[in-house]
Amino acid sequence: MQDTLIDQALSVQAGWTEKLDQLIAQYKSIPGALLPLLHAIQDELTYIPESAYPKIAQALSLSVAEVHGVVSFYHHFKTHKPGRHVLQICRAESCQAMGSEALEAHAKQCLSIDYHETSQDQAVTLEPVYCLGNCALSPAVMMDEEIFGRVSKADLEALIQDAIKTEAHA
Amino acid sequence: MLNMSTIVYVPRDSSALSVGAEKVASAISQEAAKRGMAVTIVRNGSRGLYWLETMVEVATDKGRVAYGPVKAADVSGLFEANFLNTEAASAKAHPLNLGLTEELAWLKQQQRLTFARVGITDPVSLEDYLAHDGYQGLKNALALSAADIVKTVTDSGLRGRGGAAFPTGIKWNTVLGCAADQKYIVCNADEGDSGTYSDRMIMENDPYVLIEGMTIAGIAVGATQGYIYLRSEYPHALAVLNEAIAKAEQAGYLGDKILGLPYGFNLEVRRAAGAYVCGEETSLLESLEGKRGLVRFKPPLPAIEGLFGKPTVVNNVISLATVPIILHKGAQYYADYGMGRSRGTLPIQLAGNIKQGGLVELAFGITLRELLYDYGGGSASGRPIKAVQVGGPLGAFLPESQFDTPLDYEAFSAIWAVLGHGGIVAFDDTVDMAKMARYAFEFCAIESCGKCTPCRIGSTRGVEVMDKIIAGTDRVKNIKLVRDLSDTMLNGSLCALGGMTPYPVLSAINHFPEDFNINDATV
Numbered sequence: 001m002q003d004t005l006i007d008q009a010l011s012v013q014a015g016w017t018e019k020l021d022q023l024i025a026q027y028k029s030i031p032g033a034l035l036p037l038l039h040a041i042q043d044e045l046t047y048i049p050e051s052a053y054p055k056i057a058q059a060l061s062l063s064v065a066e067v068h069g070v071v072s073f074y075h076h077f078k079t080h081k082p083g084r085h086v087l088q089i090c091r092a093e094s095c096q097a098m099g100s101e102a103l104e105a106h107a108k109q110c111l112s113i114d115y116h117e118t119s120q121d122q123a124v125t126l127e128p129v130y131c132l133g134n135c136a137l138s139p140a141v142m143m144d145e146e147i148f149g150r151v152s153k154a155d156l157e158a159l160i161q162d163a164i165k166t167e168a169h170a
Numbered sequence: 171m172l173n174m175s176t177i178v179y180v181p182r183d184s185s186a187l188s189v190g191a192e193k194v195a196s197a198i199s200q201e202a203a204k205r206g207m208a209v210t211i212v213r214n215g216s217r218g219l220y221w222l223e224t225m226v227e228v229a230t231d232k233g234r235v236a237y238g239p240v241k242a243a244d245v246s247g248l249f250e251a252n253f254l255n256t257e258a259a260s261a262k263a264h265p266l267n268l269g270l271t272e273e274l275a276w277l278k279q280q281q282r283l284t285f286a287r288v289g290i291t292d293p294v295s296l297e298d299y300l301a302h303d304g305y306q307g308l309k310n311a312l313a314l315s316a317a318d319i320v321k322t323v324t325d326s327g328l329r330g331r332g333g334a335a336f337p338t339g340i341k342w343n344t345v346l347g348c349a350a351d352q353k354y355i356v357c358n359a360d361e362g363d364s365g366t367y368s369d370r371m372i373m374e375n376d377p378y379v380l381i382e383g384m385t386i387a388g389i390a391v392g393a394t395q396g397y398i399y400l401r402s403e404y405p406h407a408l409a410v411l412n413e414a415i416a417k418a419e420q421a422g423y424l425g426d427k428i429l430g431l432p433y434g435f436n437l438e439v440r441r442a443a444g445a446y447v448c449g450e451e452t453s454l455l456e457s458l459e460g461k462r463g464l465v466r467f468k469p470p471l472p473a474i475e476g477l478f479g480k481p482t483v484v485n486n487v488i489s490l491a492t493v494p495i496i497l498h499k500g501a502q503y504y505a506d507y508g509m510g511r512s513r514g515t516l517p518i519q520l521a522g523n524i525k526q527g528g529l530v531e532l533a534f535g536i537t538l539r540e541l542l543y544d545y546g547g548g549s550a551s552g553r554p555i556k557a558v559q560v561g562g563p564l565g566a567f568l569p570e571s572q573f574d575t576p577l578d579y580e581a582f583s584a585i586w587a588v589l590g591h592g593g594i595v596a597f598d599d600t601v602d603m604a605k606m607a608r609y610a611f612e613f614c615a616i617e618s619c620g621k622c623t624p625c626r627i628g629s630t631r632g633v634e635v636m637d638k639i640i641a642g643t644d645r646v647k648n649i650k651l652v653r654d655l656s657d658t659m660l661n662g663s664l665c666a667l668g669g670m671t672p673y674p675v676l677s678a679i680n681h682f683p684e685d686f687n688i689n690d691a692t693v
């Protein structure tokens with residue numbers, strides 16, 4: 001079991017096992033290390049592979065179930081590799097007041113997917129978000145770490161087309 | 171003028187970036203280079219007049235002259251009109267010319283205390299901060315005893331701006347009174363409420379004021395470590411805070427010996443991970459400890475047993491960022507603003523379907539109507555404003571008949587509403603309040619930490635019942651069911667997520683019965 005997990009870990013990305021060890025060493029002794037470590041892993045890989053749980057658990061004296069419990073509690077953490085880009089559409093009240101529902105429908109239609117899914121070409125993963133702090137310029141969306149306000153359907157479509165054409169952000 | 175470089179301000183605030191500020195900044199530098207003109211672009215914060223972003227300002231000896239809203243495509247036309255020479259007739263006649271920024275009525279009528287520097291300075295420049303009254307509060311605090319710092323905060327009347335409006339000085343006094351080998355200052359920067367962005371603005375546009383406020387808090391209660399728990403949706407704030415913290419450390423404003431004195435205060439930003447409930451202070455502490463964000467039972471209060479079991483001050487960004495001006499100008503100066511038991515100013519955030527959305531800092535007491543129409547300019551769509559939700563997703567919806575309510579904690583409680591974090595979301599008459607009530611339950615179901623049944627199960631049940639009401643099935647019976655469910659949630663929830671979801675739900679039914687296809691709210 002342990003061995004197959006390690007094999008999977010190796011297949012995540014070249015040099016990943018060493019990188020994981022390095023991140024664990026970097027974070028394990030800071031107070032409340034788990035969230036910062038999970039963030040660091042996701043920053044590196046864009047998601048948190050389950051194969052990393054045993055090592056994390058061991059380093060922080062937790063059970064694998066506890067690590068799993070924390071990862072699954074937080075909406076931000078992804079357990080599967082997302083598409084090259086992540087598009088977040090704000091669903092909260094201020095954006096609703098400015099037509100976010102139509103944007104959501106349009107994005108789903110353009111990409112032929114629902115929330116938490118990735119387009120077939122692996123270009124875009126669609127996620128809901130509850131406020132981006134851009135409520136004075138609702139409706140708002142975020143593509144990777146770039147934020148957009150007063151977004152029209154045409155703007156959204158252009159963003160999606162652009163994402164389909166471009167590589168992942170470094 | 172000729173060979174001097176003109177200073178041009180282009181905001182780096184993320185809302186300004188969301189409508190193209192980055193492109194505007196590069197268009198200006200390219201166009202200037204092309205024309206062989208010397209400009210120095212300073213990336214300031216936003217003044218918070220968001221409908222005018224990207225607002226470009228040109229420094230003159232009379233003050234800054236603003237142009238907005240500027241798109242990258244407007245830039246060559248601005249140069250054509252000689253916009254850098256603000257005295258030129260062509261610059262004055264340009265349709266985007268707004269005149270002197272400080273003379274804009276929207277800004278001039280505000281009482282900016284917490285936001286005094288926002289939009290004026292370069293956020294990450296410590297020199298700029300110091301040149302604009304920065305660290306004057308700390309300087310005064312260092313001359314006081316710990317108890318007197320706490321007393322100053324108490325006397326100012328400052329109440330927590332994160333939602334619960336608990337007196338900040340009283341909370342600090344509890345922590346001061348605890349003997350412990352380690353205490354903490356935790357800044358709640360989870361800002362999850364829709365319609366709010368004042369925390370984001372402070373962190374992106376004047377990070378040092380928060381750092382200074384936390385440092386004063388640390389010295390006051392004897393805490394040497396601070397954490398800023400920052401929502402993961404704010405990558406720009408993260409970058410600015412980290413840069414500002416590093417500079418403050420270098421300059422000796424943070425570290426084991428602040429300014430060489432025997433006070434230590436270290437500060438670290440910790441990223442949250444997209445759970446709304448982690449804005450609740452005990453859930454936040456669990457999360458900081460590396461756990462799932464399950465709400466804790468109280469007592470013990472976090473002030474007594476908080477982070478890692480140690481005495482901890484948990485305060486909102488705005489509460490902490492208001493401390494420097496209180497220590498700088500004195501408790502009375504701050505307390506002189508406001509009404510009743512709501513002292514000082516509130517940074518109000520206008521959002522939703524509003525023509526002129528942005529940050530309005532004013533003394534408590536202004537009415538919703540003044541905010542919505544005098545500042546907001548009415549709805550963005552031009553249709554009548556039907557409802558506003560104040561205080562985030564757990565706040566009540568208010569109808570037109572309540573728009574004359576003054577912004578005051580007690581006046582809002584009296585109409586079964588809350589001010590919360592000061593966000594005001596406007597809806598025009600196309601809103602369907604039954605859908606909003608359904609959404610309130612849905613949001614609670616998505617974000618519930620799961621610890622108590624009324625919240626976990628009740629919210630999901632609420633969505634189902636609202637679906638029936640919207641579909642027109644047994645309306646009267648189902649509305650009674652929603653009221654019963656709400657009662658259970660109000661009385662049986664551990665925290666305000668479950669306990670206040672009934673506010674938006676019941677206020678929607680009570681004030682807008684027609685949207686539920688019932689004739690009156692007595693059902």
Ligand SMILES: Cc1cc2nc3c(=O)[nH]c(=O)nc-3n(C[C@H](O)[C@H](O)[C@H](O)COP(=O)(O)O)c2cc1C
Binds near residue numbers: 484
């Ligand atoms: C579900 C829920 C979410 C909350 N979210 C926030 C938040 O995002 N920011 C905040 O400052 N307070 C939030 N609060 C209030 C905090 O529990 C706490 O009262 C506050 O951080 C104390 O700081 P203050 O006294 O300076 O307001 C939330 C409360 C609840 C119940």
Ligand code: SF4
Binds near residue numbers: 618
């Ligand atoms: S009310 Fe909801 S969010 Fe709050 S403690 Fe109970 S289950 Fe958790």
Ligand code: FES
Binds near residue numbers: 093130138140
């Ligand atoms: S509600 Fe969408 S950005 Fe705040």
